[in-house]
Amino acid sequence: MTTNERLSKVYDAEQFRFIGKELIDVLANHLNDLQHQKEKTVYPNNSPEEELHFWQNDLEEKANPIATLTTLLNRSQQTQHPKYMGHQTAVPAPISALTSLVTNLINNSTGVYEMGPASNAMERVITDFTAKKVGYDIFSSGIMTSGGSLANLTALLAARKDKAPNNVWEEGHNEKLAVLVSEEAHYCIERAAKIIGLGDKGIIKVPVDSNFKIRTDLLPQYLEKAKADGLHVFCVIGCAGSTATGSYDNLNALAEFSKAHNLWLHVDGAHGGAVVFSKKYKSLTRGMEKADSVVIDFHKMLMTPVLSTALLFKEGNKVYRTFAQRAQYLWDSPETEEWYNSAKRTFECSKPFLSAQVYLILKTHGTDIFEKNVNQLYDSAKLMAQLVKNKPEFELTHEPESNIVNFRYVPHKKMSLNKLNILNADIRRRLVASGSFYIVQTTIADQLTLRCSVMNPLTSRKDFIELLNEIEKQAVSILDAAPMLI
Template identity: 55%
Template sequence: MNLTQAYSPEHFRQEAHQLVDVLADYLSNAQHQTLKSVIPYRLPEDNLDFWQADFEQGTGDPLTFFENVIQQSTHLHHPRYMGHQVSPPLPIAALAGLLTGMLNNGMAVYEMGLVSNPLERVLSDLLAKKIGFSPQSSGFLTSGGTLANLTALLAARAAKAPTDVWEEGHSKRLAVMVSEEAHYCIDRAARIMGMGSEGIIKIPTNNRFQMRTELLEEYYQQAQNNGLTVIAVIGSACSTSTGSYDDLKAIGDFCTQHNLWFHVDGAHGGAVVFSEKYKALVTGIDRADSVVIDWHKMLMTPALATALIFRNGDDAFKTFHQKAQYLWANQGSQEWFNSGKRTFECTKLMMSVKIYSILKTYGEEIFAENVDTLHDLAKDFVGILRENSRFELAIVPESNIVCFRFIDNGQNPETYNSLNAAIRQQLLEEGKFYIVQTTLREKLYLRVSLMNPLTQKDDLRALLAEIEKIAATIG
């Protein structure tokens, strides 16, 4: 196939029509549960062998390749997908991904982001308003919560470190304070920034796995006595393992008292700002200096698409102020339309187009509907679990994340960890459901993230029935 044929509009039209038909069939089969499995799990080596054999066959029909990709992938649109915190994207947003993949415009400079940069501004302003920030706030999109949280902590360092670390390097030992249940990316970001293990001050959690904010003062004073300069406190909204929300109001009060940067990692649970029913979970979020929210988790957008919003728009420009003459004529100006001045990324995906396609088609109400549906479903699941004495909740969930475990009164409780691990492994290998697991204070729990709004209570009952069936064979 030569280049002329490869770029042929008619060739593309034919392939695109075929692919859309295949994807529509996938959606239908997933929703009606006629797919063979939620996850076609195989050992890594077996999957590698499959694709190596495919590669050795040379060129072939792309449609066959696309069909193989669908068959070999985890099916997030299946109602019995209850695994990781990644949403089944809305079809309209996936189509927007096809559009942006073809256009392939970057976003670092305005000339390459004529559409995506203005749309990013519209979306950032909307999210800032939902958070409760003033019109002086500012934000942008970046590739995932890990990168967004790192960028926020770099902004905190620029604002609160005693010297200009960007130009002069570290003159003090810096530190941040965070819940022991916070996402691992906070720990990673602090280490990347040169804080070391001592610079990550982990605050214990209560019996609901929320930060014990009454301990903040004690740990802060201890850090100072150890020669550390604390620059920020990070609140989780919500934690990854249990979906627990920290007391953001109390953290905000503490940060105001000590002139510290207040950052909220709302990658997963921050989406409740769209919900009248559940937004009280993030009371105090408007006090934050910076907030991270993933559009690709609770807001039905293809990954990766994460918002980082600053209460003070000027802070968005202080993190990176290096020179790039070939990109910008005015190095020091604060230009929202040149996103490369505020992010790690230069050639950034047109992620704002995918998000805006949802907003334009359905309005912001669909975000609230999804959040409410998934949180309500978690409450329903709690009720179902409580009807069965062979299951134990870790905590009553605040979000759409539910941690529970199978218990058998006839067995030694010391075997529950291995029993539930074995149950989860067999579920994975069977592929009828996809759930994960987590360990909370040395107890292993099965963990469900209810990400698909088409999941029904009958699917949850079927999950528990399958777990009991597996447990009987293990016992």
């Protein structure tokens, strides 16, 4: 075959139709098998080396794309399985996957209007819709970014632009700047602070209370201490909610403190900001509407595939100043506020069509579907917590405020912390190796806990009961084999 013939084949529409039709059947069957648990394995549990070896060998093997894609399906983490209760990754609504197929094929890169007319307009619709749910008024505006980490970084840059004593973007740092944040904040906040050059001293971690919420009573003394150390604090960051426990900081108190000290208030609602869509749970984010900026991930509790994040600004015009920069080939005037040229306000130049999945979910399933999903996930977590409490050998680490449930297997109260940590880590290792469930673990105040994020609205009471029974079974077999652990 000539080069031209080969390249024509790459783009052949009929081949696309043929493979696409078959692929949809494969995916629908896969989804059905997972949802009805005919397929039992949630996680294939191959070691990284095994997996690498497999794909290294596979590359040179002849196979049609359907066979390869089926293998890929079966060797992956099955987030669509009701017994997936691991990290905070959404169970994507199938319509969002179909939408991704379309947005990937057209490949509009969104940064400038002409490279993404529908994309830029839809992005505006989705960010306006979400900003209204937060409680922002018409002066707010938003952008979409590839993920919460990037959105948090962008928010810190906007905060620095607005509150730092000099124009750091153009002049570099003249003063030592700092942010105040809960010690339970996601690691991307510290990373963002480091990226913008704040160093170790520039990220001031404030302790949390027994409910894992930032101690707002300590803020004045932490601010004073920072000043005494020669630091200029420009931003306070609230968690809504935190990653390990899903706890919501008192945003009203943070807003009051920020206002009193002329600080930017940023709220990391990457995970729990989704409750703004729920009448039942929205009160957890009371005060969020006073924040200068808010991040909400759609790819956590709002049913889209990774990545799709809204970064919202209370005063929409402020974000244009963040990246004021000349790029003649993209736009004529860096100063003009043009919502439709998304790259003016975000780090990304080429940017995926991030809003279409959200738009299609809302349009297909109703604009109240996020509310239904969030309510279901939060209610389910409360149910699971109750089931944990009903079992004498289990200990609930904290009452869940969100869909994150942390607990431990505690065969008897006198067991040492170290032994309990070993036991619970081993339980999780065995559970994951069995493939029957996927849960994760975290460490809270030196205690290793089993951690479930209830992400799938189809996960039922029966699944929770089976999980706890399976944990019990694994624990008994570990203790039978190693009685010295007790």
